[in-house]
Amino acid sequence: MPQALVLAVTADGALRPVTAELLAAAARVGDPAAVLVCDPAERDTLVTALGAAGATTVLVAAPPAGAPLLTGELAALTAAVTATGDVSAVLIESTFDGRELAGRLAVRLDSGVLAESTDVELLDGQVVVTQPAFGGAYSVRWTTTRGVPVITWRGNSIEDTAAPADAPAVVELTVEAPAPAPTVLEEHHEPVGDRPELTAASVVVSGGRGVGSAEKFTVVEQLADTVGGAVGASRAAVDAGFYPAQFQVGQTGTSVSPQVYIALGISGAIQHRAGMQTSKTIVAVNKDPDAPIFEIADFGVVGDLFTVAPQLTEALAER
Amino acid sequence: MDIAVLIKQVPDTYGERRLHETDWSLDRAATDAVIDEIDTRGVELALTLTEQHGGEVTAVTMGPDGATDALRKALAMGAAKAVHITDPALAGSDAVATSAVLAAALRQLDVDLIVTGNESTDGRSAAVPAMLAERLGLPAVTSVRALTVDGDTLTAERVVEGGWARIQAPLPAVVSVNEKIAEPRYPNFKGIMSAKKKPVTTLTLADLGVDADRVGAAGSATRAVDGAPRPPRTGGHTITDDGSAGAQAARYLIERKVL
Numbered sequence: 353m354p355q356a357l358v359l360a361v362t363a364d365g366a367l368r369p370v371t372a373e374l375l376a377a378a379a380r381v382g383d384p385a386a387v388l389v390c391d392p393a394e395r396d397t398l399v400t401a402l403g404a405a406g407a408t409t410v411l412v413a414a415p416p417a418g419a420p421l422l423t424g425e426l427a428a429l430t431a432a433v434t435a436t437g438d439v440s441a442v443l444i445e446s447t448f449d450g451r452e453l454a455g456r457l458a459v460r461l462d463s464g465v466l467a468e469s470t471d472v473e474l475l476d477g478q479v480v481v482t483q484p485a486f487g488g489a490y491s492v493r494w495t496t497t498r499g500v501p502v503i504t505w506r507g508n509s510i511e512d513t514a515a516p517a518d519a520p521a522v523v524e525l526t527v528e529a530p531a532p533a534p535t536v537l538e539e540h541h542e543p544v545g546d547r548p549e550l551t552a553a554s555v556v557v558s559g560g561r562g563v564g565s566a567e568k569f570t571v572v573e574q575l576a577d578t579v580g581g582a583v584g585a586s587r588a589a590v591d592a593g594f595y596p597a598q599f600q601v602g603q604t605g606t607s608v609s610p611q612v613y614i615a616l617g618i619s620g621a622i623q624h625r626a627g628m629q630t631s632k633t634i635v636a637v638n639k640d641p642d643a644p645i646f647e648i649a650d651f652g653v654v655g656d657l658f659t660v661a662p663q664l665t666e667a668l669a670e671r
Numbered sequence: 672m673d674i675a676v677l678i679k680q681v682p683d684t685y686g687e688r689r690l691h692e693t694d695w696s697l698d699r700a701a702t703d704a705v706i707d708e709i710d711t712r713g714v715e716l717a718l719t720l721t722e723q724h725g726g727e728v729t730a731v732t733m734g735p736d737g738a739t740d741a742l743r744k745a746l747a748m749g750a751a752k753a754v755h756i757t758d759p760a761l762a763g764s765d766a767v768a769t770s771a772v773l774a775a776a777l778r779q780l781d782v783d784l785i786v787t788g789n790e791s792t793d794g795r796s797a798a799v800p801a802m803l804a805e806r807l808g809l810p811a812v813t814s815v816r817a818l819t820v821d822g823d824t825l826t827a828e829r830v831v832e833g834g835w836a837r838i839q840a841p842l843p844a845v846v847s848v849n850e851k852i853a854e855p856r857y858p859n860f861k862g863i864m865s866a867k868k869k870p871v872t873t874l875t876l877a878d879l880g881v882d883a884d885r886v887g888a889a890g891s892a893t894r895a896v897d898g899a900p901r902p903p904r905t906g907g908h909t910i911t912d913d914g915s916a917g918a919q920a921a922r923y924l925i926e927r928k929v930l
């Protein structure tokens with residue numbers, strides 16, 4: 353059986369949950385194998401964790417010296433495809449880094465990128481992915497006609513797990529960063545506290561221009577924290593400086609599809625809807641009865657968010 | 672420093688965007704075609720940099736005849752000239768094929784910096800900037816919210832999901848910008864008038880020496896298998912707050928076991 357390669361996603365010496373999802377997706381189209389770029393000190397723990405998540409083989413590389421941006425991962429992926437030989441697909445999480453790596457890798461492999469995939473299957477021996485288009489208005493299945501398909505995967509799309517592998521085979525890769533590589537001078541991680549990531553959260557509570565100020569966004573945060581949800585924002589709220597840009601939901605922000613999406617003081621412009629309209633249940637609070645958000649809300653409240661949201665928070669906290 | 676800005680004409684996001692239900696390609700007739708908003712921010716960055724460091728801005732697009740409108744917008748903002756790559760054989764090109772064509776045009780231009788949007792509003796794959804860098808053997812710095820150039824080096828703030836990083840890269844390089852990079856200037860009357868006289872070079876595949884078998888729907892490595900429109904979402908129940916709407920919303924969520 354060909355191998356399906358997954359780029360392992362790690363943080364602080366541990367696997368990110370999306371890695372297990374990538375391996376589960378890989379298992380549908382091949383023998384799941386992981387490509388791991390990590391500090392040698394973290395290696396044994398991560399290899400064991402990858403085996404538990406389903407990787408039958410782990411191809412490991414140490415990051416190249418000099419903090420090059422992404423070139424180590426790209427070199428490792430390229431070397432892994434060569435070392436493996438028979439590869440059915442490469443799966444990479446659809447993040448800023450992941451999409452950049454996928455683009456470069458597809459050119460190297462003279463194949464195609466199957467972007468923003470939310471499902472994957474084998475159809476008559478062909479790897480086929482499902483991709484939402486225009487904010488979920490369409491769902492289209494794509495395949496490749498030559499080369500090894502490079503799949504960028506939207507986390508939180510499937511719930512399968514791959515069968516654990518006891519002692520994954522370990523393959524060493526040696527990688528160097530090519531010149532001229534960009535280098536990372538400094539990195540800043542935004543503190544998210546205990547909140548889940550936007551794309552991984554089962555509840556997203558978003559605030560819009562109607563929230564009125566950065567300080568008042570605590571109304572949004574308190575509701576999110578009561579239900580273990582993530583906080584999102586409309587572009588107008590981001591532009592007004594109420595909330596940081598990486599929390600923007602919509603056409604040019606993050607696309608989310610949680611169990612519950614709660615929109616507070618958001619009008620529901622078409623570009624906002626493009627990033628949240630596939631949510632399972634939508635609740636909206638807006639003081640304008642004609643706000644377009646009500647056209648897609650399962651439960652709409654015409655009212656002031658500053659009275660409705662705290663009451664909702666309190667009622668859910670008592671539950 | 673000379674800069675190329677890549678521009679894409681896309682269906683207006685304010686409209687009801689559609690795909691053809693035969694081959695799942697973009698239905699260009701369904702909506703107005705506009706310059707992708709993110710690309711106007713790329714033009715703004717390029718103009719600011721040439722105002723600081725000298726040099727000129729060339730707007731580059733690949734697309735059908737009507738895509739000249741998007742180029743004129745960039746010219747009206749202040750770009751010096753434009754390149755329009757157009758050829759019937761290009762229809763249906765995927766990202767990898769598109770990047771081969773754009774890379775061929777960029778090789779001819781030989782600029783110090785290539786600026787693109789971080790992702791288009793229609794494709795959203797965000798892969799083309801990296802593909803171009805790969806083909807041209809250049810460093811790529813994607814998703815940039817701030818950028819300065821000092822001599823042969825650029826320094827940028829690159830924003831990713833969990834934070835941001837300061838990145839340094841040698842020129843020439845490919846940079847993709849996010850929405851925070853700059854507010855695009857409005858073209859003034861003089862800009863709009865002079866845009867009509869600025870040179871727009873049209874290039875075909877033959878001019879670029881790109882093999883027609885490697886582009887278009889037939890030459891692309893990706894193919895749509897099938898597709899389906901999602902049923903449109905309809906509104907449910909809307910109540911007006913009588914002082915208990917928050918509690919009612921909670922009951923709704925709890926009763927339906929969604930929370």
Ligand SMILES: Cc1cc2nc3c(=O)[nH]c(=O)nc-3n(C[C@H](O)[C@H](O)[C@H](O)COP(=O)(O)OP(=O)(O)OC[C@H]3O[C@@H](n4cnc5c(N)ncnc54)[C@H](O)[C@@H]3O)c2cc1C
Pocket residue numbers: 559560561562563585586587588589600601602603604605606616617618619620621622623624627637638639640643655656657658684708709792
């Ligand atoms: C290319 C492009 C991309 C875009 N991408 C995005 C994107 O990714 N995400 C995005 O969100 N937008 C995006 N937009 C912008 C979009 O068109 C809207 O401008 C934006 O979504 C509006 O945000 P809003 O609903 O917060 O603000 P508004 O439209 O101003 O709505 C504020 C709402 O708050 C309500 N309100 C005010 N006070 C209260 C109160 N006390 N209680 C209850 N309700 C109250 C008002 O009735 C109003 O409906 C994009 C636009 C373009 C052109």
